[in-house]
Each structure stands twice: as structure tokens, then as C-alpha cells.
Amino acid sequence: MSTSQATFSEHLQFKLHDVKLKAMGYGLKLMKIRHTHVLTGPAAMGELAEKVAQSELKKALIVTTPGAIKRGYSEKLRAALSKYGVASVVYSEVIPDPTFATVRAGLAVLKENDCDCAIALGGGSVMDAAKAMIVAATNDKPIEALMGMRKGKNVPLPFYAIPTTSGTGSEVTNAAVISEDITHAKRFMIDSRTVAKAAVLDPSLTASLPAAITAETGMDAMTHAIEAYISKLSNPESDALAIAAIKGIFTSLPICFKDGSNLEARQAMAKASLTAGMAFRKVMLGYVHAISHQFGALYGTPHGLGNAILLPLVIEYSKDTVAKKLATLAIETGLGDASNTQEQLAQSVVDKLKSLNQQLNIPTKLTGLKEEDIPTIALRSYAEALKIHAAPKYMGKADIEALIKKLL
Numbered sequence: 001m002s003t004s005q006a007t008f009s010e011h012l013q014f015k016l017h018d019v020k021l022k023a024m025g026y027g028l029k030l031m032k033i034r035h036t037h038v039l040t041g042p043a044a045m046g047e048l049a050e051k052v053a054q055s056e057l058k059k060a061l062i063v064t065t066p067g068a069i070k071r072g073y074s075e076k077l078r079a080a081l082s083k084y085g086v087a088s089v090v091y092s093e094v095i096p097d098p099t100f101a102t103v104r105a106g107l108a109v110l111k112e113n114d115c116d117c118a119i120a121l122g123g124g125s126v127m128d129a130a131k132a133m134i135v136a137a138t139n140d141k142p143i144e145a146l147m148g149m150r151k152g153k154n155v156p157l158p159f160y161a162i163p164t165t166s167g168t169g170s171e172v173t174n175a176a177v178i179s180e181d182i183t184h185a186k187r188f189m190i191d192s193r194t195v196a197k198a199a200v201l202d203p204s205l206t207a208s209l210p211a212a213i214t215a216e217t218g219m220d221a222m223t224h225a226i227e228a229y230i231s232k233l234s235n236p237e238s239d240a241l242a243i244a245a246i247k248g249i250f251t252s253l254p255i256c257f258k259d260g261s262n263l264e265a266r267q268a269m270a271k272a273s274l275t276a277g278m279a280f281r282k283v284m285l286g287y288v289h290a291i292s293h294q295f296g297a298l299y300g301t302p303h304g305l306g307n308a309i310l311l312p313l314v315i316e317y318s319k320d321t322v323a324k325k326l327a328t329l330a331i332e333t334g335l336g337d338a339s340n341t342q343e344q345l346a347q348s349v350v351d352k353l354k355s356l357n358q359q360l361n362i363p364t365k366l367t368g369l370k371e372e373d374i375p376t377i378a379l380r381s382y383a384e385a386l387k388i389h390a391a392p393k394y395m396g397k398a399d400i401e402a403l404i405k406k407l408l
């Protein structure tokens with residue numbers, strides 16, 4: 001059992017957070033989240049274009065990256081939109097972990113061209129940047145002032161998503177993460193009106209992803225599902241979604257990693273990523289994300305990689321608090337059966353995450369981690385966890401430091 005080293009004053013802050021979580025949980029439960037039309041199959045991009053036209057939208061901002069242009073995805077989308085009489089302009093300068101400057105630049109293109117909707121064509125960074133753009137487009141405020149819970153008074157522009165990775169689930173979530181320009185500290189926008197009206201899940205768009213990106217983004221989806229499953233705010237609906245996502249990832253991610261061209265496995269991963277997004281959007285996440293965000297800000301660690309490295313360690317720390325749930329998960333995913341003890345079953349989940357990481361060539365150490373940075377990382381992770389997450393077992397700053405030291 002991992003005993004927390006939290007101080008008396010940290011315990012007081014945990015109690016306060018519990019009170020805040022109750023109120024937030026109630027609000028999230030009542031939050032209405034729009035249904036995203038999920039379009040699959042080879043004709044899905046055309047169907048999305050048809051939906052945009054049916055909504056009487058005239059000009060779309062396509063938010064994307066140079067990579068998606070190079071692979072011809074952007075041209076294909078523009079042609080599909082044009083067929084239905086929808087004009088388009090492309091903003092392709094989205095960087096990984098997009099900053100406010102990225103959002104401002106895309107917003108300028110959107111405004112100059114009088115676009116009336118945005119279509120994200122890319123991974124989590126592209127979708128998050130586009131979400132911030134559609135909120136800023138209708139709310140005359142600095143983008144920084146629109147971060148937080150539903151800060152835009154006016155309804156954002158319509159948003160559509162075509163994910164080209166399977167991990168973030170951002171197409172169905174109410175959250176977007178944008179980094180500060182200089183410090184790269186993460187800021188969060190939570191707004192249920194930024195959930196995509198329709199999303200294309202086309203496995204051919206992820207087929208060319210390198211194995212390492214497939215592994216990292218896939219483990220981001222896994223982290224969403226597991227942190228949702230053990231969240232203090234979890235409920236039967238989020239549990240069912242999380243278990244379905246975890247099952248899908250256990251089966252499909254190793255196949256996608258080995259053979260990226262396996263479209264059946266790619267489709268299953270796209271679905272699992274979306275399902276994991278639906279699992280966490282109303283119940284929040286935990287310390288894996290809280291710590292991983294700091295790795296991203298300080299070292300530029302890819303989000304999924306940071307999550308993957310941290311996931312088994314955080315679950316091991318939390319294991320005794322959520323042993324019953326982890327045991328259920330172990331049985332549901334075939335890691336054990338009723339002949340095993342609860343403790344064995346809970347441990348089997350941790351072991352499975354470790355072996356999956358190994359299978360996916362995820363390292364056990366964090367490249368670039370400096371010992372002198374650990375207190376700062378712990379302080380920031382601690383603060384983030386008490387702001388926007390709902391982890392089942394609290395960590396004091398000393399607990400976080402001890403966990404991060406394992407990655408040296």
C-alpha cells in the first residue's frame with residue numbers, strides 16, 4: 001500500500017477540493033452535451049461536407065498542419081466542400097501543444113475571410129486550437145480571457161472534426177488545452193458548445209502514422225479511459241464507456257503499432273479514442289494528466305508519451321483506494337477471474353499497463369528530466385490536480401516528487 005506523505009495543510013486542501021468536486025460534479029451531471037454525428041467509411045469526408053452545406057454554412061476555415069496538406073487530406077476536404085458549394089480557406093500553422101499565438105494567427109485568417117465555421121483536420125493540437133478559434137471568433141475578448149469554464153458569452157461558430165490520430169478524443173470533449181506563449185504553461189478551456197457537430201472517423205487517415213506516434217496517442221486514450229474510470233466523479237455511464245474503450249485499446253493498439261496499415265484495428269482505435277473522450281468529459285481526469293502537462297510545458301514531452309510513462313506509476317499509487325474497481329476492470333478485460341483476490345486483480349491491471357508499455361517501446365524513464373526541476377513540477381502538478389481533476393487518491397507534493405524521481 002502506498003501511504004501518502006501529505007502534510008496537514010495539504011490534507012485540509014484535499015478536504016476543500018472534495019467539497020468543490022461535489023458542486024462541480026453536480027454541474028457536470030446537468031451539463032447538456034450535444035450529440036456528435038460520427039461518420040465512418042470511405043465516403044465520410046463527403047458526408048461531412050454535405051452536413052456543413054445542409055447547415056447553410058458558406059465558408060469553412062480548415063485548421064490543419066503542413067503534414068495533412070502534404071498527404072493530400074486538405075485538398076480532398078476542400079474538393080468535397082466545394083462539391084456542396086462550401087468555400088474554404090486553410091490555416092495550416094498549428095504546432096504541437098498550440099500556443100495563444102497559434103490561436104491568434106488562425107483567428108486572424110478566419111476573420112479576414114469571413115469564415116462561418118471551422119473544420120479541424122489533424123490530431124489533438126489541431127482540434128484544441130480550432131476550438132479556441134471558434135470561441136474567440138464570436139467573443140470579442142483576448143483569447144487568454146476566454147480560458148476557464150464557458151467564458152464566452154456568445155455561441156461559438158459551428159465546429160467539425162476530422163481526427164488524424166487516435167488518442168485525444170477532442171472531437172467529443174468539452175475541453176481544449178492551449179499553452180502560454182512564453183512559459184508554455186497549460187491553460188484550459190471548458191465549454192460544451194465546442195463539442196464537434198460531426199466527426200469523421202476514417203481509418204485511412206491514421207494508417208500512415210508512425211508506430212511511435214500510434215503508441216503515444218493510443219496511450220493518451222488509455223489514460224483518458226482509466227483516469228475517467230477511477231475518477232471520484234465516475235458513474236455507471238462513464239464506467240461503461242471507459243471499460244469499452246479500455247477493451248478496445250487492449251485489443252487494437254498492439255495491432256496498430258505492429259501493422260499500421262491494418263484498417264480494421266485503426267478503425268477500432270479511432271472508436272476507442274472517441275469513447276474514452278466521452279468517458280472523461282463529464283468526470284474529469286487525474287494525476288497522470290496533471291504531471292504530464294508539466295513535462296510538456298517544461299521539456300516539450302509529447303502529451304501521450306508523458307501519460308504513458310506515468311500511467312502505471314500513478315495507478316500503482318492509487319491502487320489500494322480503487323482496488324474494487326480495478327478488480328472489476330481486470331475481470332471485464334480478461335486479466336483474471338473470481339478465483340483471484342481483489343488485490344491480485346488490481347495488481348494485474350498495473351502489470352498489464354507495464355507490459356503494454358513495454359510492447360509499445362514506451363520508455364520507463366523520462367528523457368531530459370532534471371532532478372532540480374522536480375519540486376517545481378510537483379508544485380504545478382499539485383495545483384493543477386486541485387483545480388481541474390478528480391483523482392481518487394490525493395497526492396501531496398512529496399508524493400508527487402517521489403513518483404517523478406522514479407523517472408530519472
Ligand SMILES: [Fe+2]
Binds near residue numbers: 168220223289
Ligand atoms: Fe490526454
